[in-house]
Amino acid sequence: MFGISMPELILILAIALIVVGPEKLPEIATKIGRIINEFKKTASDFKDSFDVDDEVSAVKKTFDDVSNDIKEIVDVKSSGTKGSGDDHTQKIDDPAKETITGKGDGAESPYKKKEQQSSD
Numbered sequence: 001m002f003g004i005s006m007p008e009l010i011l012i013l014a015i016a017l018i019v020v021g022p023e024k025l026p027e028i029a030t031k032i033g034r035i036i037n038e039f040k041k042t043a044s045d046f047k048d049s050f051d052v053d054d055e056v057s058a059v060k061k062t063f064d065d066v067s068n069d070i071k072e073i074v075d076v077k078s079s080g081t082k083g084s085g086d087d088h089t090q091k092i093d094d095p096a097k098e099t100i101t102g103k104g105d106g107a108e109s110p111y112k113k114k115e116q117q118s119s120d
Contacts, residue, residue: 004012020028
């Protein structure tokens with residue numbers, strides 16, 4: 001404890017006995033013991049608070065990682081659907097205009113075929 005060997009401890013106790021006296025030495029030893037116990041308890045609580053901070057930091061990092069992953073997934077999904085359109089669908093405009101848009105661009109309108117057959 002504190003690098004004090006047995007001969008040094010005996011010397012300190014002998015000097016304390018001479019300075020304080022035999023009547024008050026037990027009271028002072030008790031007070032010193034309580035102070036050391038309070039110091040140990042405070043040091044332990046302080047150390048535990050750092051452990052809790054480390055655990056909270058680890059949990060916060062996990063939530064941040066999950067949040068970033070979710071944001072990336074949402075960004076990929078939203079950028080994949082913006083302006084790309086769906087290649088499997090066809091949009092037919094007003095039949096009077098006789099236009100077809102979508103995947104079937106370039107194909108003849110079915111309305112033109114009907115008109116050609118009726119004119120023949």
